[in-house]
Amino acid sequence: MKYNNLGDARTIDEYVKKKVSALENAEKKDFKTLFELMFRERENVFCERCKGFKVIKTTYGEARDHIFLIANAIKHKMPGLTQKEGAVCGIYMENSILFIEVFWALILCGVKPLLMNLLLDKKSLKQAAVFAGCGDIICDGSKAGELEKDFGGFSVTAAEALGGFENAPGTVSGLDFDFAEEIIFMTSGTTENVKLCCYTADRFFHQIAYSYKIIKKNGLLKKHCSGELKQLAFLPFYHIFGFVAVYLWFAFFSRTFVFLNDLSPETLTNTVRRRHVTHIFAVPLFWNKVYEGAMKKVSAMGPETVKRLEKGLNIAEKIYKLPLLGNALGKAFSKAAFKQVRRKLFGGSISFMISGGGLIKEDVLKFFNLIGYRLVNGFGMTEVSITSVELSNSVKRVLTGSVGMPLDKVSYKIENGELFVKGLVMASYIVENGVRKKLPEWFGTKDLAEKRGKGFYILGRADDLIVPESGENINPDIVEPALFVPGALEICVLRYGSGAAVVAKVPDNISDNDIASVRAGISANALKTPLRGSVAKIIVTKDSLIPEGDFKVSRKKLIKKIESGAVRDVDDVKTAKANEAALSTDSAADGLLSEIITIIANAKNIAPESLRPDTDLFGDTGMSSLDFLEVISEIYQKYGVALPVETDAEVITPLLICNAVDELLKQEGGERL
Numbered sequence: 157m158k159y160n161n162l163g164d165a166r167t168i169d170e171y172v173k174k175k176v177s178a179l180e181n182a183e184k185k186d187f188k189t190l191f192e193l194m195f196r197e198r199e200n201v202f203c204e205r206c207k208g209f210k211v212i213k214t215t216y217g218e219a220r221d222h223i224f225l226i227a228n229a230i231k232h233k234m235p236g237l238t239q240k241e242g243a244v245c246g247i248y249m250e251n252s253i254l255f256i257e258v259f260w261a262l263i264l265c266g267v268k269p270l271l272m273n274l275l276l277d278k279k280s281l282k283q284a285a286v287f288a289g290c291g292d293i294i295c296d297g298s299k300a301g302e303l304e305k306d307f308g309g310f311s312v313t314a315a316e317a318l319g320g321f322e323n324a325p326g327t328v329s330g331l332d333f334d335f336a337e338e339i340i341f342m343t344s345g346t347t348e349n350v351k352l353c354c355y356t357a358d359r360f361f362h363q364i365a366y367s368y369k370i371i372k373k374n375g376l377l378k379k380h381c382s383g384e385l386k387q388l389a390f391l392p393f394y395h396i397f398g399f400v401a402v403y404l405w406f407a408f409f410s411r412t413f414v415f416l417n418d419l420s421p422e423t424l425t426n427t428v429r430r431r432h433v434t435h436i437f438a439v440p441l442f443w444n445k446v447y448e449g450a451m452k453k454v455s456a457m458g459p460e461t462v463k464r465l466e467k468g469l470n471i472a473e474k475i476y477k478l479p480l481l482g483n484a485l486g487k488a489f490s491k492a493a494f495k496q497v498r499r500k501l502f503g504g505s506i507s508f509m510i511s512g513g514g515l516i517k518e519d520v521l522k523f524f525n526l527i528g529y530r531l532v533n534g535f536g537m538t539e540v541s542i543t544s545v546e547l548s549n550s551v552k553r554v555l556t557g558s559v560g561m562p563l564d565k566v567s568y569k570i571e572n573g574e575l576f577v578k579g580l581v582m583a584s585y586i587v588e589n590g591v592r593k594k595l596p597e598w599f600g601t602k603d604l605a606e607k608r609g610k611g612f613y614i615l616g617r618a619d620d621l622i623v624p625e626s627g628e629n630i631n632p633d634i635v636e637p638a639l640f641v642p643g644a645l646e647i648c649v650l651r652y653g654s655g656a657a658v659v660a661k662v663p664d665n666i667s668d669n670d671i672a673s674v675r676a677g678i679s680a681n682a683l684k685t686p687l688r689g690s691v692a693k694i695i696v697t698k699d700s701l702i703p704e705g706d707f708k709v710s711r712k713k714l715i716k717k718i719e720s721g722a723v724r725d726v727d728d729v730k731t732a733k734a735n736e737a738a739l740s741t742d743s744a745a746d747g748l749l750s751e752i753i754t755i756i757a758n759a760k761n762i763a764p765e766s767l768r769p770d771t772d773l774f775g776d777t778g779m780s781s782l783d784f785l786e787v788i789s790e791i792y793q794k795y796g797v798a799l800p801v802e803t804d805a806e807v808i809t810p811l812l813i814c815n816a817v818d819e820l821l822k823q824e825g826g827e828r829l
Contacts, residue, residue: 159383161200161410168378169371175409176368185358187263188335193408195220200410203253204386204431206417211431214253216410226261227333229318234311237292238265244288244340246270246310248295248303251389252415254315256403258294259339259393261318266334271394273342276350278306284342284350285310287590294318338584341396343538352587353396353538362580363400363541364408366564373547376530379507380434386505387435388428389413390442396538397512401437421449429503436506439513440520441708443531447520450501468493472526476551483550487528494527502529510534510545514708515614515633518557525551535559535614540582540599544568544612558611568607569598574618575605604631620711622649622656624690630656632711635685641677643670646701648709655690658682659714659723664698671696671726699723721768732770749814755794756810759786769811779808787813797821 165171175193182189198217205212230238237243245267249255262269270288272281285293285307295303297314304312343351371378378385387406391398406413414431417423425446428436454465472493476486498504509524512534524531532554534545546553546560562568566579576598586593604615616633623629632649639647639658646661658678662671675694682691699722701709717723724732749769757764760777773779788799791813797820799813 159380161197161384163197168380169368172368172371172378172409176365179361179408180365185361186335186337187357190357190360190408191260191263191335194410197410201384201412202407202410203389203413203415205253205415206427219253219257223257223260223264226257226318227264230261230265230267233318234292234313236311237267242268242289243292244268244270244290246272246285246288246290246293247394248272248274248293248299249315250274250296251391251393251398252296254296255393256407258315258318262294263336263339264333266336268336268338268340270340270352271342271399273350273394274392276342280350281342282307282310284352287587288340288352341394341399341538341583349588351538353583354585354587355541356584359541359581359584360400360404362565363404367405367409369564370545370547374508374549376508376549377435377547381432381505381507384432385411385435386414386431386433387411387437388424388433389415390419390424390436390438395513396541397437397439397536400536400542401510401512401534406435421445425502428506432503432505434505434507435509436502437510437512439708440511440516441514441702443511443516443520443524446501447517447523450497450523453500465497469522469526473522473555476526476555482552486551490526490528497527498529501527508532512536512542512545515616516557518637521557522555525554530554533557533559533614535603535612537577537601538583539586539595540577540579540601543577543579543581546611548610553611556608556611556613558608558613560611562612568605568612570605570607573604573606573615575601575603575612575614577601617711620651622651622687622690624655624687628686630686630690632656635687638685639678639681639687641674641681643674644678646709647678648701648711648714649687650711650715652692655692656687657693657695658687658691659695659697659701659718661701662696662698662726666698695723695725696727697723697725698729728770732768748818749810751794752791752814752817753810755790756787756813759783759790767810769814770809773808773810784808791817795821 159168162168162171163174165174178193179189182193195216198215198220200216202214202216202219234245237245243266245262247255247258247262247269249258259269259271270285270290272285272293276284290310292311292313293303293307294313294315297316300312300314303310338354338356341353341355343353385406387402389402391402393399393403403413414427414433416427427433454462472486472490475489476482478485506529509529509531510533511521511531513536516533521531521533530551532546534542536542536544542563543566544560544562546558548554548558548560562577562579563581565581566577569576569578578598582595582599586595602618604618604621606613606615616631620632621629622632636647636649639649641660643662643666644660645663648659650657650659660674660678662674666674674696678694679691682688695718699717701714701717701723714723753764753767756773756779757767760779760783762777767777771777773784792798795817797817799816799820
């Protein structure tokens with residue numbers, strides 16, 4: 157195969173080795189060196205994007221020239237920013253070529269880019285920006301008005317206004333650029349508090365330096381299609397996984413990025429097939445959705461097609477597990493047996509795919525690898541960047557879910573089941589609640605892990621462990637797959653008091669009988685797991701378990717969503733709707749309910765607005781028996797009716813009290829006093 161994008165090298169190995177050598181031998185390990193090496197091959201295609209039916213290509217040389225123009229514009233249009241020592245500027249943008257051009261233009265101007273996590277709420281974003289010392293934000297033009305409103309006191313500039321600044325005073329070549337020394341990331345929205353992680357250029361030098369060893373271990377990583385290697389620019393560049401594994405690793409070697417017009421499943425799969433994408437790196441949520449979509453299409457073809465697919469996957473797995481020739485025979489079988497499946501999914505150009513940022517389901521990992529693609533597991537965090545990826549050529553090992561061995565300049569150790577990381581690729585320092593902190597030599601990830609043979613395995617989060625009265629530590633990630641029942645789309649196990657709660661996401665169109673089956677099935681399955689006797693609550697909901705924009709379920713966030721009523725049991729929703737319907741037909745009862753709620757709120761010393769008609773007074777507000785007696789006494793004083801102190805109802809709500817008072821008033825002819 158002929159390559160036209162390897163500079164003066166004859167082979168990919170020679171090209172990578174030469175470029176890594178130039179990096180390692182550079183006098184200074186700074187962003188200027190990184191920039192010059194990254195944009196050295198001017199004729200290589202930096203990115204492809206579609207505009208209608210037209211494919212627009214931009215070379216590294218064109219992108220480099222535009223970066224200088226934007227830097228020129230920043231110097232002249234934002235003098236207050238560029239003249240400030242240690243200045244920080246936020247980038248609030250989706251993936252695009254403009255994102256990368258603005259990123260480098262800021263660095264050229266000596267300004268530290270703050271990569272703003274668009275998945276975070278505005279309040280958290282603003283707080284993080286303040287802690288970073290950021291007063292300026294560059295955003296997509298469409299978001300300028302929105303940010304000016306939400307970020308009062310910040311200077312907001314539309315990125316589009318910085319392009320095409322060719323006629324600014326001074327020339328591009330005559331500008332004196334003082335490269336910034338670091339960039340700043342925000343932790344993803346799955347942690348409870350936003351943390352800033354600051355990286356100097358030398359940390360990225362170490363990330364890139366082991367590239368040659370990586371492709372030596374697994375040749376699929378360097379595989380091109382028709383002489384080109386194309387990375388799908390799907391993961392956000394403001395995310396550590398997206399910036400390092402997607403952008404940095406491939407941009408350093410001047411490979412091509414393919415941008416998406418939107419994130420719909422159809423656009424994604426069509427783009428991958430038509431643009432001959434070779435590499436896709438994404439989070440488990442992405443792979444889960446693609447897998448679910450593929451299985452829906454297979455199911456639509458009838459039960460016989462489903463059986464044939466399942467049979468083929470079982471045969472492939474058995475072949476891959478054969479000693480000696482299993483890998484070679486398995487590849488041959490997958491290539492022949494699942495040709496049509498691959499053609500309808502991503503096509504035949506894909507050579508390597510990585511899942512990172514969370515646990516991936518076993519069925520999903522098996523599906524992609526057994527139909528002939530290579531999907532491996534990796535590990536990294538915003539605080540430590542990318543630290544390992546499974547590089548084995550053995551599909552049998554890949555199917556175990558290993559995240560591989562730590563990469564060069566990185567070490568792992570396990571203490572009390574928790575993974576600790578040490579290495580030269582970790583953040584230079586972090587900022588937490590405005591306080592700058594140096595990372596410890598060994599950083600505790602709070603991820604449960606174990607080492608088996610030549611690989612490490614991530615088992616779940618230490619702070620998600622459930623410890624019931626039996627004293628046994630139960631990992632929810634381990635038991636969740638065993639709880640799945642027909643009708644459940646997602647299952648999440650949470651710590652609940654001294655036991656556990658199981659949350660099941662179901663389709664919007666599910667019937668009452670199927671909801672009952674889901675509850676019963678989960679309850680029965682739980683008895684076969686370490687959770688037996690420890691499940692205190694089963695919540696069946698149609699609400700999303702994942703906050704909008706997040707990549708995965710955060711159990712801490714899910715608990716808060718349940719407490720706030722953002723995730724509700726379908727039975728509670730039905731009861732609330734019935735209550736609302738009843739109230740809408742009885743304005744007198746509506747007024748009585750308002751008065752009852754005020755009495756309850758006064759007894760509990762809480763705001764009446766915090767109480768709903770269906771609020772469980774004992775379960776949701778923590779009402780004590782003394783509080784309840786006070787409510788009964790106040791009702792007697794006000795209405796002259798005596799409510800029974802004891803009740804057989806499992807749940808006491810303001811509406812139930814209102815109905816009881818209303819009924820007693822009718823029976824006894826009582827009046828409001």
